[in-house]
Amino acid sequence: MKRFAAAVAAFGLGSAAGTLIQVLKGKIAALLLGTAGMGVLNQATSAWSLLTTVSGLGIGSGAVKRIALAREAGDMAAVTRQATSALAAVGLCSLLIALAATPLAGWLSAVLFHDGGERRLLVLLVAWGMPFAVCAQVYRAMLSAARETRALVLTQVLSDLIGLALFVVLVWRLDLAGAVLSLSLLHAVKFALLYAAARRRYGRGAVTPQPVCFAWNELRENLVYGANGLLLVATGILVVLVVSRWIIGAQGLDAAGLFSTAWKVATVYLAAIYASAGSYYFPALAVCDDDRRLGAQIDEALTVYMYLVPPLIAAIVLSAEWLMPLLFSAAFKPAAALLLLLLPGDFCRVIAETLGLSLLARRRLRAYCGLYFAWAALYLGLSALLLPRLQLAGVALAYLLSQVLQLVLAATVVGRAFAYRIGRAAAAALLRGALLVAAAVAAALALPSLAARLAAAAAIAAAWLLSSWRDLQFRTLAAGAFRRLRARPS
DSSP, X not given: OHHHHHHHHHHHHHHXXXXXXXXXXXXXXXXXXXXHHHHHHHHHHHHXXXXXXXXTTTOHHHHHHHHHHHHHHTOHHHHHHHHHHHHHHHHHHHHHHHHHHTTTHHHHHHHHHSSTTTTHHHHHHHHHHHHHXXXXXXXXXXXXXXTOHHHHHHXXXXXXXXHXXXXXXXXXXXXXXXXXXXXXXXXXXXXXXXXXXXXXXXXXXXXXXXGGGOOHHHHHHHHHHHHHHHHHHHHHHHHHHHHHHHHHHHHOHHHHHHHHHHHHHHHHTTHHHHHHIIIIIHHHHHTOOSHHHHHHHHHHHHHHHHHHHHHHHHHHHHHHHHHHHHHSOGGGGXXXXXXXXXXXXXXXXXXXXXXXXXXXXXXXXXXXXXXXXXXXXXXXXXXXXXXXXXXXHHHHHHHHXXXXXXXXXXXHHHHHHHOOOOOHHHHHHHHHHHHXXXXXXXXXXXXXXXXXXXXXXXXXXXXXXXXXXXXXXXHHHHHHHHHHHHHSOO
């Protein structure tokens, strides 16, 4: 557990810097672009995510696993074959998609933004930034397979800093086009940094594509392994795009800007969780050779997450009414109410996806895909039902309900597949986390004044800490974190 917690903490430090940079970007964008501009920017960002996911062919998880196994066996030739095959495939695919998107830019703009094709330039900027992003993912997979936490964190922080500088200059000069252009340039920088880090770790021969090393068998294994992941991630992003498009059509770009901003605040703090899941938790699950070890790994991850996520959710929930104007502008204050529904949904999402990754690691792909498709159908259906009746609050409520139902399904499926029953320590941590989140939401609804909420926050935090301190694992991890802080040079 200490190694897993250290990995999460390391990614958390990198994510803290990244989150701070995202906050600065959000503040600048909110002041210069307004709510409608934020709606357009977030829709363009979602389109970017969808296209890079599709052109990445879903080979990331398979590449991480197979490169990790090759490293364990000392087979560097297999590592080289993996890198060459993956880079050739995703590079060619991304270029073909960019070429196809170019003549369709006007039509895609109308579909995304309901603007009659006026923002075709944004579509072109998104399309031609893809090759850098997808090739960078291959080098990230190589570093993840080697569990190079330090290199990944340093790359993340440095690229975020460079990206911030590009964003400030380009948004100031070019408005929305500058914001999207900075996204493409950011991924070009990230590609260069990840390539350099992978080259230091593996050597030039392993990271530079070599035509003689292309192996269709290696690529096919990764494509088969990652096909489900590709479909799921693309489905998730498409769901976000569709719901945002519904909001634009029903409520306008300003409403889309409010919802997408609340969504971003609700999910950006989970960056460290998903980074650690991809770079530490999933590889650890992949090498579990029996159900007992698998269950222990799930419990370890759940316990650590329940020490980290609920306090963050509680802090954001209790401060949301003042946080949104501070992070963005006074125009975004109405988005604070949406967080009271979105954040508890993310709490359920963390638990459900921690359970669900065990299905992917053991190649129970139908069950893994079924869970995700069930969530997508629930979220879309509930959003279509509640948006006309409750406006933006209806979409946020749809998200919460869909995540609760997905958690129930994930617990049932994983329990039956691996005879998994949550351990006592993990169950206690989960219960304490759920009570903390529920108490924070109740206090935010009942207490309008800042002083009252601060008092409630102190009482809730004290109760959670006292309860958690009875857990030996919590005391051990807290003591280790304290020792690391004291050991750092001042």
